[in-house]
Each structure stands twice: as structure tokens, then as C-alpha cells.
Amino acid sequence: xxxxxxxxxxxxxxxxxxxxxxxxxxxxxxxxxxxxxxxxxxxxxxxxxxxxxxxxxxxxxxxxxxxxxxxxxxxxxxxxxxxxxxxxxxxxxxxxxxxxxxxxxxxxxxxxxxxxxxxxxxxxxxxxxxxxxxxxxxxxxxxxxxxxxxxxxxxxxxxxx
Numbered sequence: 001x002x003x004x005x006x007x008x009x010x011x012x013x014x015x016x017x018x019x020x021x022x023x024x025x026x027x028x029x030x031x032x033x034x035x036x037x038x039x040x041x042x043x044x045x046x047x048x049x050x051x052x053x054x055x056x057x058x059x060x061x062x063x064x065x066x067x068x069x070x071x072x073x074x075x076x077x078x079x080x081x082x083x084x085x086x087x088x089x090x091x092x093x094x095x096x097x098x099x100x101x102x103x104x105x106x107x108x109x110x111x112x113x114x115x116x117x118x119x120x121x122x123x124x125x126x127x128x129x130x131x132x133x134x135x136x137x138x139x140x141x142x143x144x145x146x147x148x149x150x151x152x153x154x155x156x157x158x159x160x161x
Contacts, residue, residue, distance in 0.1 A: 008126040016066035021059040021076035028057075033157045034146030036138050041068040045146045053084045060146075065139050067130065072143035074123055084151060091144050094124055098140050100131040 028046035035042050041064030048057040058079050060072040075094075079087045096103040130140045138160035149158045 008129070011123065011126045012066060012070040015070035015073040019060075019069050019073040021073065021080075022061065022069075023059045024061055025057055025059050028059075030150040030153065032146045032149035032154060034062075034142050034149070034159065035157060036064070036068070036142045036160045038135060038138055038160065039065060039068075041065060041139060041142055043068065043072055043143050043146050045072070045143060045150050047147075047150055049084060055079050055082050055084065055087055058147075060143055064142065067127075067136055067139040068142050071127060071140045074126070075143050075147065078122065078124060079147075087147070088151065090121070090124075091148060093121055094127070094144055095141060097121060097125070098127050098130045098137050 024044075025046040025048060028048055030047040030049055031044065033042070033044045041062070043060055043062035043064060045058070045060050047055055047059075050056045058076045060076060062068075062072070064072075078090060082090065092103045095101070127140050130136050142160055145158050145160060
């Protein structure tokens with residue numbers, strides 16, 4: 001188990017040191033800003049959603065701790081090329097994993113996951129231990145709350161509070 005924990009920590013540190021998709025998308029058609037008042041982390045998520053409802057491009061900008069930055073980086077890698085319903089399903093599973101709460105699909109059968117949505121979170125599983133540290137949950141979910149606002153075309157900033 002220690003070897004797996006070390007691997008997870010190394011992946012988080014790698015995405016913190018060299019974040020993927022940390023940039024601004026000038027031609028974005030979705031954008032949202034997020035803030036974690038507990039620690040001061042800030043993130044802006046920009047997306048290009050095409051006419052087929054597919055995430056063609058996704059990026060983030062901002063400043064935050066290693067968990068926040070790595071989560072945003074891995075989020076962008078995971079969601080590029082996914083449909084919006086697939087992205088929402090992954091967001092729901094990620095949030096459930098880091099909070100220890102059931103997914104919306106588990107709470108109700110009215111919203112089954114879209115066909116093709118991955119059941120496995122892949123590399124995002126590196127954040128599974130975050131649920132043991134409530135203050136860090138907000139760091140890990142900041143970019144995801146911001147993504148949700150962007151997908152829903154909300155014009156307001158979101159916070160983790």
C-alpha cells in the first residue's frame with residue numbers, strides 16, 4: 001500500500017510542477033471562475049464545446065496548492081474529447097470519491113450515466129485519499145466546481161463554501 005501511496009503522491013507532485021493545459025483559451029465558449037476562501041486558491045476554467053456537445057478543448061489558469069493545481073491539470077487531461085454528459089458523470093464520480101458521498105446516479109435512477117461514460121476514474125483515483133482530510137477536499141474539488149459552473153453557463157464566480 002505504501003508503494004501505491006508513493007506513486008499517487010508522485011503523480012500529484014508531477015502535475016503540480018508541470019501542470020497540463022495551464023493556459024487561456026482565447027476562443028472559449030464557456031468560462032467560469034472559482035475561489036477557495038479557506039486557503040486562497042483561485043482558478044479559471046475555459047472550454048470549447050463543439051456543436052456535437054463534445055469538449056474540444058479545456059484549460060485552466062490560476063494559483064493554488066499542489067492538490068488544487070494537480071486536480072485541475074488531471075481534470076483537463078481526463079475531460080478533453082468527452083461529451084458534456086460524460087464530463088458531468090465523471091465530475092459526479094470524482095466528487096463522490098473525494099467526499100465519500102454517493103453519486104447522483106446512485107441516489108436516483110432518473111439520471112443514468114451516459115453510454116460510453118467511463119466507470120473508472122483512471123488517474124483521478126490519486127485523489128481517493130483526500131476524503132480523509134476535509135480541508136483538502138475543497139482544494140481537490142475547486143476546479144471541478146468551477147467546471148460545473150462553466151458547463152451550466154453560470155455567469156457568477158463559484159466558491160468551495
